[in-house]
C-alpha cells in the first residue's frame with residue numbers, strides 16, 4: 685500500500701459494523717508493525733472512544749502522522765459523502781446481507797459516480813449462512829457484475845462474544861493477543877497419538893476486565 689493511504693468506512697446504514705471493522709483494521713495494521721491515524725468523523729465517536737480507552741490503558745493506537753489513515757464515518761445519506769469519501773483510496777462498506785439492508789446499500793452504490801464505485805469494497809458482516817443471506821449476497825454480486833465496478837470481501841461472521849469487549853477498549857492487540865511472547869508457552873495438547881485432556885489442577889481461571897465488561901479466561905501451567 686502506498687504511503688498516505690486513505691481508507692474510509694462508510695455506507696448508508698447505521699449499526700452495520702463500520703466502527704467495529706475500522707477498529708479491527710486499525711488493530712490489524714498495528715499487528716503488522718504499521719502506524720495508523722484513526723479519524724472518527726461520526727458524531728457518535730465510537731472509534732474515538734475506543735482509541736481513547738485503549739490509550740488510557742497504555743495501548744497506543746492512534747498516531748497522527750501515520751502513513752495510513754482510517755476514517756470511521758456516520759451512516760447517514762448525503763452527509764456521508766463527505767470530503768474523506770471523495771479522497772479515499774479505498775471505500776469500505778460493511779453491510780448485513782438482509783434484503784432490507786441491501787436495498788439501501790445497493791441504492792447508495794448506484795448513487796455514487798463511477799470513479800468512486802471503483803474504490804468500493806463491500807464487506808458482508810454478521811454472516812450467518814442463512815438462505816436469506818446467501819440470496820442477498822448473490823443479488824449484490826449481480827449488481828457489481830452489471831456495473832463492472834466495486835468488489836466484495838469474504839466477510840465476517842456474527843461473533844457477539846468478541847465485539848463488545850473490542851469496542852470497549854483493551855490494552856492489547858486483537859490479532860497478536862495470545863501469540864508467543866504475550867503469554868506463557870502452552871505445551872501441545874496432542875501426545876502419543878491421541879488427544880489428552882489437561883489435568884484441571886493445572887488450569888488457572890484469570891478474570892479480565894475490559895472497560896465495564898468482566899469475563900474470564902483459562903490459563904494452564906507450563
Ligand SMILES: Nc1ncnc2c1ncn2[C@@H]1O[C@H](COP(=O)(O)OP(=O)(O)O)[C@@H](O)[C@H]1O
Nearest residue numbers: 698699700701702703704810841842843844847
Ligand atoms: N461481526 C459481528 N458480530 C457480532 N456483533 C457485531 C459484529 N459487527 C458489529 N457488531 C455489533 O453491532 C453493533 C453495531 O456495530 P458498529 O460497528 O457500532 O456499527 P456502525 O459503526 O456501522 O454503526 C455493535 O454493538 C457491534 O458490537
Ligand SMILES: [Mg+2]
Nearest residue numbers: 702703726730
Ligand atoms: Mg459507528
